[in-house]
Amino acid sequence: MKTIIIGGSATGMGVAARLKRNDPENEIIVYQNKSYVSLGACGLPYFVADNFQDETKLLARSIEDFEKSGVKIVSNTFVSSVDFDNKKIYFEGGEDSYDELVIATGAKPIKPAIEGIDFENIFTLTSLEDGVNLKKYASRTDVKKIAIIGAGFIGLETAEALKDLNKEVCIIEMKDHVSSKVFDEQISNLIEDNLSRNKIELLLNKQVVKFEGNEGKAKSVFLSDGTSIEVDAVVLAVGFMPNTTMFKETNLNLAKNGAIIVDKKGKTNIESVYSGGDCATSKDYITGEDIYSPLATVASKFARVIADNIAGKEAEFAGSVKSAIVRVFDNEAARTGLTESEAVEAGLSIKTAYIVDKDQTGYVPGQSDLHLKLIMDVKSNQLIGAQMFGANKSTLRINAIAALIWAKMPVDSIMEQIDLVYAPPFARTTDILHIALSKLLK
Amino acid sequence: MKTIIIGGSATGMGVAARLKRNDPENEIIVYQNKSYVSLGACGLPYFVADNFQDETKLLARSIEDFEKSGVKIVSNTFVSSVDFDNKKIYFEGGEDSYDELVIATGAKPIKPAIEGIDFENIFTLTSLEDGVNLKKYASRTDVKKIAIIGAGFIGLETAEALKDLNKEVCIIEMKDHVSSKVFDEQISNLIEDNLSRNKIELLLNKQVVKFEGNEGKAKSVFLSDGTSIEVDAVVLAVGFMPNTTMFKETNLNLAKNGAIIVDKKGKTNIESVYSGGDCATSKDYITGEDIYSPLATVASKFARVIADNIAGKEAEFAGSVKSAIVRVFDNEAARTGLTESEAVEAGLSIKTAYIVDKDQTGYVPGQSDLHLKLIMDVKSNQLIGAQMFGANKSTLRINAIAALIWAKMPVDSIMEQIDLVYAPPFARTTDILHIALSKLLK
Numbered sequence: 017m018k019t020i021i022i023g024g025s026a027t028g029m030g031v032a033a034r035l036k037r038n039d040p041e042n043e044i045i046v047y048q049n050k051s052y053v054s055l056g057a058c059g060l061p062y063f064v065a066d067n068f069q070d071e072t073k074l075l076a077r078s079i080e081d082f083e084k085s086g087v088k089i090v091s092n093t094f095v096s097s098v099d100f101d102n103k104k105i106y107f108e109g110g111e112d113s114y115d116e117l118v119i120a121t122g123a124k125p126i127k128p129a130i131e132g133i134d135f136e137n138i139f140t141l142t143s144l145e146d147g148v149n150l151k152k153y154a155s156r157t158d159v160k161k162i163a164i165i166g167a168g169f170i171g172l173e174t175a176e177a178l179k180d181l182n183k184e185v186c187i188i189e190m191k192d193h194v195s196s197k198v199f200d201e202q203i204s205n206l207i208e209d210n211l212s213r214n215k216i217e218l219l220l221n222k223q224v225v226k227f228e229g230n231e232g233k234a235k236s237v238f239l240s241d242g243t244s245i246e247v248d249a250v251v252l253a254v255g256f257m258p259n260t261t262m263f264k265e266t267n268l269n270l271a272k273n274g275a276i277i278v279d280k281k282g283k284t285n286i287e288s289v290y291s292g293g294d295c296a297t298s299k300d301y302i303t304g305e306d307i308y309s310p311l312a313t314v315a316s317k318f319a320r321v322i323a324d325n326i327a328g329k330e331a332e333f334a335g336s337v338k339s340a341i342v343r344v345f346d347n348e349a350a351r352t353g354l355t356e357s358e359a360v361e362a363g364l365s366i367k368t369a370y371i372v373d374k375d376q377t378g379y380v381p382g383q384s385d386l387h388l389k390l391i392m393d394v395k396s397n398q399l400i401g402a403q404m405f406g407a408n409k410s411t412l413r414i415n416a417i418a419a420l421i422w423a424k425m426p427v428d429s430i431m432e433q434i435d436l437v438y439a440p441p442f443a444r445t446t447d448i449l450h451i452a453l454s455k456l457l458k
Numbered sequence: 459m460k461t462i463i464i465g466g467s468a469t470g471m472g473v474a475a476r477l478k479r480n481d482p483e484n485e486i487i488v489y490q491n492k493s494y495v496s497l498g499a500c501g502l503p504y505f506v507a508d509n510f511q512d513e514t515k516l517l518a519r520s521i522e523d524f525e526k527s528g529v530k531i532v533s534n535t536f537v538s539s540v541d542f543d544n545k546k547i548y549f550e551g552g553e554d555s556y557d558e559l560v561i562a563t564g565a566k567p568i569k570p571a572i573e574g575i576d577f578e579n580i581f582t583l584t585s586l587e588d589g590v591n592l593k594k595y596a597s598r599t600d601v602k603k604i605a606i607i608g609a610g611f612i613g614l615e616t617a618e619a620l621k622d623l624n625k626e627v628c629i630i631e632m633k634d635h636v637s638s639k640v641f642d643e644q645i646s647n648l649i650e651d652n653l654s655r656n657k658i659e660l661l662l663n664k665q666v667v668k669f670e671g672n673e674g675k676a677k678s679v680f681l682s683d684g685t686s687i688e689v690d691a692v693v694l695a696v697g698f699m700p701n702t703t704m705f706k707e708t709n710l711n712l713a714k715n716g717a718i719i720v721d722k723k724g725k726t727n728i729e730s731v732y733s734g735g736d737c738a739t740s741k742d743y744i745t746g747e748d749i750y751s752p753l754a755t756v757a758s759k760f761a762r763v764i765a766d767n768i769a770g771k772e773a774e775f776a777g778s779v780k781s782a783i784v785r786v787f788d789n790e791a792a793r794t795g796l797t798e799s800e801a802v803e804a805g806l807s808i809k810t811a812y813i814v815d816k817d818q819t820g821y822v823p824g825q826s827d828l829h830l831k832l833i834m835d836v837k838s839n840q841l842i843g844a845q846m847f848g849a850n851k852s853t854l855r856i857n858a859i860a861a862l863i864w865a866k867m868p869v870d871s872i873m874e875q876i877d878l879v880y881a882p883p884f885a886r887t888t889d890i891l892h893i894a895l896s897k898l899l900k
Contacts, residue, residue, distance in 0.1 A: 436857050438783065
């Protein structure tokens, strides 16, 4: 048996590592277009913030590690096409054939086709090179003001990172709220207040229409409202698109955004072809629908599922509730399940509770405000979503709500009495979750 | 309708507050032997540690607050007996009659009957006066060394508090491990290491046989191994016993330790007589058995249940998994459900997983070790217990496990893929819980 994996990031190398353990006889070859593998891209903003200096810390495992385990890695090689009928892949100067194929090409940052987008001081933050380049450029003393386009998680984390480097930072967001895909307005508002408190300039409801500059560098960002701002650098963080251009003209089923459609086993519509991670769809745990959710947690779970299926073990991806957390300076926001907007859009009849309380007792130093929004599906009588905002890791509580969603437990007086830990430095006797559940049950 | 409540702490005042809201016409009278109500006793070690100076911060609500809401409070009054047949209570200089009675007399610290136990520098830590007295005495510069007897949660918290006051602290524990009722050996070991690192002297496997001293003050503590230690003060923290001596000769059903046996509605065996909190039993969520678990979280839930039942609403206590957390200097330990020892004692066939991992990524500052023990019942295929040890509130994850226990979710590949939040400052892509679940499923 010979397995070819296209792509050397989390999903691809996750499949390689587990499949080699599952089935040592399997000949595994990874073709990938970088000089390194297993990048933990989520760490890039923290590298830019200079939390650490050696960028290779972001590589979970080295090529040598994998080679030692018997996985062959062909680096710096771009696979340009696949002949699914004859089970062959093609790259510059060669071809190879497989029994099983795993497409793990990941995603690339969206670069809107606007004037000036190719100025050399417009950065993205996806690859190791991106991180090194942005950090180097931002460390220049003549680089004072940096605009970040997009207020998703990477935009927010990068804003904090650049502020840590003492830059003037401005975020430009086309929607009326930050991170509005993943948070409802109440939580977005809190993040926005926090950004303002931390001297991040926030321009909402504004689209970038063009960049102008000279000597190859953008100097002005022109916005949809006719205004412009002067900058020394720009970070593009407007989202991702699956790296699947090479499959557009093939019979591989793709979603609208180009994501490879896979089932719960990571199987595509073509026999012996698997995919997972940022280049593929995943399943919403609650609605069962195909979704595009390029999260590291989803990628690592799909990697296991694919490796197990290739090795002949039954395994299925259970689904995603898109649980996520983000630190924004001295605060943090966390979410799981559907937002209110998503639930309404899905046609669900819902009930919500929004509570503002405290994370711990007032007499032990360190008490902070804690916000919780719970979303319940009235028909199933189950929790389907939650969002939190707080400080000092108090929002790790969201994992308890993810667990209640995961277990599909009914919202009733038993759930209302869930036995959570209490001690003065950590909680209050009646936790914010109890208060929110009582409100839902009223 | 007239309701008499005996006891002004968490349970009693919790019933009073909610019952008044439920049923404003109900005449509610609280008889209690203190001059204040609603003490959050869990905060006493933090008061002793001088985290705050005004001890009244420990009172959740004042007598005036309650009186304003229409609840009558008779303070400094010790109810000496109850005539259940004629629905009367008796106190010094008077009597009163009720339609419904709530016994919420709480618990008192166990004072072993050993020589010298009444020396004036031997303290307990249960009442507001206890806190004030201990703090005042410990602040004397000639009080240098303090022995704490008992290494339960209060013993541990008090050790930290007294160390904060720059005292030499010694803990004497009769068992071979600290907090062995609530933690298995692996976690107790970690707490013990932490105590040693923080210069707390730990004497395990030793019982106190007598105190000797002069001028009314204990100076020497004699131990079961024939040794003795010199001290300037002693804190007794060997556990609690229900405050129910007055009911010993009545037909009120009491458990072996004196706890009033109640059902899930907080009803005793006597019509119209309720009880709950530290003077009563509660129910184990997993085994369904009557247990004695004097936790603030149990008390507050029973208070709600009792108030609702008196007001004619159906309400039942769902049970307790004894979820708890304790801070020990720069570490924290948390638990929920049954320990391995308890599970074995209950005759359950179990499987356990013990994992040592990290709480977050290594490249963001602040990474700490994180320990997790999971206990699963093989027959029901459900989680029945968990214990964690870590730092920086990373053990708040235990609430997610409490939720999985609460929901009685089967341990399978769906649970194994639970979608927990991830971002570099908070977690790793594969959380310690995922690793432990995978181990259980192997």
